[in-house]
Amino acid sequence: MKNIIGVVSVIHIVFVLSLGVLLLTIISIPRIIPIEAIRKIITATSNEVGNVLVWFLKATLGFVHRTKWQIEYPESISTKKWYLGMSNHSSWADIFVLLFISNYKLPLLKFFIKKELRWIPVVYLIHKTIDMPFLNRHAPDEIRKNPGLRTRDFENTKTAAQKFTRYPTTAFSFAEGTRFTDAKRALQASPFENLLKPKTGALVTALSGMPMVDELIDFTIIYKTSKRSAWDFACGEMNEAKIIVKSYEIPASIRGLDNNSAVFRNEFRIFIGSIWRKKQTLIEEKKYEIS
Numbered sequence: 001m002k003n004i005i006g007v008v009s010v011i012h013i014v015f016v017l018s019l020g021v022l023l024l025t026i027i028s029i030p031r032i033i034p035i036e037a038i039r040k041i042i043t044a045t046s047n048e049v050g051n052v053l054v055w056f057l058k059a060t061l062g063f064v065h066r067t068k069w070q071i072e073y074p075e076s077i078s079t080k081k082w083y084l085g086m087s088n089h090s091s092w093a094d095i096f097v098l099l100f101i102s103n104y105k106l107p108l109l110k111f112f113i114k115k116e117l118r119w120i121p122v123v124y125l126i127h128k129t130i131d132m133p134f135l136n137r138h139a140p141d142e143i144r145k146n147p148g149l150r151t152r153d154f155e156n157t158k159t160a161a162q163k164f165t166r167y168p169t170t171a172f173s174f175a176e177g178t179r180f181t182d183a184k185r186a187l188q189a190s191p192f193e194n195l196l197k198p199k200t201g202a203l204v205t206a207l208s209g210m211p212m213v214d215e216l217i218d219f220t221i222i223y224k225t226s227k228r229s230a231w232d233f234a235c236g237e238m239n240e241a242k243i244i245v246k247s248y249e250i251p252a253s254i255r256g257l258d259n260n261s262a263v264f265r266n267e268f269r270i271f272i273g274s275i276w277r278k279k280q281t282l283i284e285e286k287k288y289e290i291s
Contacts, residue, residue, distance in 0.1 A: 005064060006235035012060060013234075020053040024129035043166040046130045047108045054108070058100040065236035071101050074247040079107055082164065082212050084203050084250070085172035086272075087219035088195055088279060090180045093233035094221055098172070101243050106217065107168040112202040131163045161209030170217060171210060173202035175272065179228075192280045200269050207268070208259035213250065220244045220279050224288045242286050248275060 024046055031042055061067075077083075083106060087098060095111070102109055110132050113123060126132055164171055175198035178184065190196050207213055224240035225232070232238055254271060257264040 002235045002237070006231055009061060009064060009234040009236070012064075013057065016053060016057055016060075020049065021125045021129065024049055025125055028129045040166045043131065043163070047167050047169075050108050050130050051103060054099045054103045057096070058103055061096070062100070065239045068240045069097075069101065070242045072242075072244045073105060074245060076247055077106055077217065077245070079104065080168055081107070081215070082168055082210055083107065083170045084206055084210075084213055084216045085109060085170040085219065086175045086198075086203060086216065087172075088180065088221060088283075089174040089176050089178070090221070090223070091228040091233065091238070092179075092230040093228070093238050094174070096233065097221055097241065097243065098219055101219075101245070102170065107170045109170045109172045110164060112171075112173045112206075131160070158205050158209040161206040164206070164210055165212065169210075171203075171206035171213075173206070175199055175203065175276070192276065194283045195276060195280055198272050198276045200265070200272050203272070204259075204265055204268050207250070207255075211255075214252075214255065216248045216250055216275075218246045218248060218275055218279065220246075220282050220286075222283055222286055222288070224290075240288075242288075244282060244286065246278075 027045055027049065028042060030038055033039075085098075085102075085106070087094060099109055108130070110130070113126075113132055161171060176196040177199045178196070180194070180196055184196060185192075188196055203216075220243065222242040222244075223238055225238055227237050248271075251267075251271065254264065254267045257267065
């Protein structure tokens with residue numbers, strides 16, 4: 001029965017996403033017209049279509065998987081504001097979980113996508129139709145050898161983030177940069193038991209391109225099961241989870257700094273680091289007791 005649920009879920013997801021991308025592609029055709037007012041209307045329409053698609057997947061998969069999610073929301077969140085968003089990351093399923101639990105609670109999440117995924121047709125079309133930007137992540141050694149990489153990537157991502165200003169958006173990044181495993185934690189010598197070290201580059205760049213943002217939304221996902229594969233999610237094996245959503249005001253002292261300065265990056269890194277320590281404590285407090 002589990003495998004049947006998995007096959008049905010995968011076919012359903014592929015069908016809905018394919019239909020959605022086709023519809024979004026048609027809606028986006030007038031983007032070629034260089035009139036900002038038209039592009040704003042298209043962006044708003046595309047976002048609303050995206051929200052409807054997420055709602056439909058949430059409703060149907062929730063029914064099939066019998067999801068049992070315990071969700072805690074802050075009181076102040078709104079679909080009418082702009083936010084930065086981040087989360088811990090342990091599975092491909094995180095993307096669906098985050099989209100589902102933020103649906104009609106926050107503006108549509110816009111993920112920073114690894115540039116290595118641009119060859120996947122659906123991913124590329126999503127990038128083009130609802131402005132989910134590709135992100136380069138260079139190793140420190142690469143940047144030391146070619147310092148211009150940092151500036152070039154910053155400007156490219158900042159330009160992409162500026163498109164978010166057309167319509168309320170949650171500019172989202174998995175701060176760890178990759179899915180958590182014990183092996184990666186050991187290799188990185190992370191001081192956190194359940195997290196990798198946070199990377200702030202994408203969030204810093206998004207904040208630089210979105211001056212109206214004054215709040216960061218942090219998601220903490222805690223699954224009951226130790227299973228983490230995409231197939232486990234499709235089979236409904238990851239249907240129990242606790243998701244804690246917290247809102248943090250970005251200090252005015254940070255927002256008032258020069259976005260291109262090392263001081264700005266360092267202060268923002270300290271800000272994220274303090275949230276990350278709270279997240280580790282939260283995971284320890286909220287984790288499932290497995291007998």
